[in-house]
Amino acid sequence: xxxxxxxxxxxxxxxxxxxxxxxxxxxxxxxxxxxxxxxxxxxxxxxxxxxxxxxxxxxxxxxxxxxxxxxxxxxxx
Amino acid sequence: xxxxxxxxxxxxxxxxxxxxxxxxxxxxxxxxxxxxxxxxxxxxxxxxxxxxxxxxxxxxxxxxxxxxxxxxxxxxxxxxxxxxxxxxxxxxxxxxxxxxxxxxxxxxxxxxxxxxxxxxxxxxxxxxxxxxxxxxxxxxxxxxxxxxxxxxxxxxxxxxxxxxxxxxxxxxxxxxxxxxxxxxxxxxxxxxxxxxxxxxxxxxxxxxxxxxxxxxxxxxxxxxxxxxxxxxxxxxxxxxxxxxxxxxxxxxxxxx
Numbered sequence: 001x002x003x004x005x006x007x008x009x010x011x012x013x014x015x016x017x018x019x020x021x022x023x024x025x026x027x028x029x030x031x032x033x034x035x036x037x038x039x040x041x042x043x044x045x046x047x048x049x050x051x052x053x054x055x056x057x058x059x060x061x062x063x064x065x066x067x068x069x070x071x072x073x074x075x076x077x
Numbered sequence: 078x079x080x081x082x083x084x085x086x087x088x089x090x091x092x093x094x095x096x097x098x099x100x101x102x103x104x105x106x107x108x109x110x111x112x113x114x115x116x117x118x119x120x121x122x123x124x125x126x127x128x129x130x131x132x133x134x135x136x137x138x139x140x141x142x143x144x145x146x147x148x149x150x151x152x153x154x155x156x157x158x159x160x161x162x163x164x165x166x167x168x169x170x171x172x173x174x175x176x177x178x179x180x181x182x183x184x185x186x187x188x189x190x191x192x193x194x195x196x197x198x199x200x201x202x203x204x205x206x207x208x209x210x211x212x213x214x215x216x217x218x219x220x221x222x223x224x225x226x227x228x229x230x231x232x233x234x235x236x237x238x239x240x241x242x243x244x245x246x247x248x249x250x251x252x253x254x255x256x257x258x259x260x261x262x263x264x265x266x267x268x269x270x271x272x273x274x275x276x277x278x279x280x281x282x283x284x285x286x287x288x289x290x291x292x293x294x295x296x297x298x299x300x301x302x303x304x305x306x307x308x309x310x311x312x313x314x315x316x317x318x319x320x321x322x323x324x325x326x327x328x329x330x331x332x333x
Binding site for chain 1: 120
């Protein structure tokens with residue numbers, strides 16, 4: 001492989017990494033498909049992979065229809 | 078104490094609070110943290126799984142779902158505290174109401190169902206069908222009511238699976254009062270009733286009562302070594318029950 005090819009390959013890799021970083025940092029790609037997350041008016045649906053602590057039978061959000069659900073995102077640090 | 082935890086204790090079954098730890102703690106560490114802070118003991122449930130992408134950075138933040146599962150509001154928990162409380166109060170007040178576009182002939186059916194009088198709810202729909210009033214809507218509503226009753230029974234069954242024998246029994250007794258004369262759910266009701274009449278259920282009830290006795294004071298003060306010792310004794314005395322497993326697990330939640 002000559003120097004020109006190496007440089008081109010290296011540059012290509014850098015561009016690829018930069019593109020990935022920009023996509024991740026900008027939030028344009030997101031598991032839910034939406035940068036802004038779930039929107040007001042949308043219906044939430046989720047099946048828990050493991051039973052939550054104190055689940056009392058709750059396994060998915062649909063189990064909770066008929067009453068309001070407050071989902072609070074918090075942290076231990 | 079986070080306002081969400083307070084709201085869970087204040088509203089009981091009328092509101093479900095789900096606390097989601099999002100800073101990478103394990104479920105066990107998050108639970109131990111909550112025990113240490115005196116946040117346990119209410120009906121809130123705890124998880125490290127995000128049930129949705131909120132689209133919000135920074136914590137604490139929230140997503141509030143209405144009675145129909147749609148997002149009513151989302152934002153920062155502290156800033157939106159009053160707004161959230163007002164919205165919850167509205168939803169609790171409206172729970173069980175007929176949808177705005179529900180036919181007049183079926184409104185009482187929705188009310189009866191919300192009150193747990195399932196026989197009356199279905200009878201109201203059947204009367205509408207006989208009269209020819211909104212027959213399609215009435216039939217669809219019967220099907221929906223039956224589905225919801227089946228789901229409620231499955232939910233009570235899972236409460237038993239999780240070891241919450243006391244709560245499951247209370248829910249079942251209320252449910253059975255309103256459902257025992259509904260032929261469409263008779264088989265499922267009988268199957269569920271058998272679980273409550275079994276020796277296994279009695280054992281689970283005793284174990285949960287012993288567990289709650291061992292936990293007295295721990296909800297406010299956390300689990301110390303003395304409580305952990307009582308919990309291990311519960312696990313030993315009631316071996317083979319789901320609550321023995323719960324007791325063993327809780328004995329590892331010692332917070333200093």
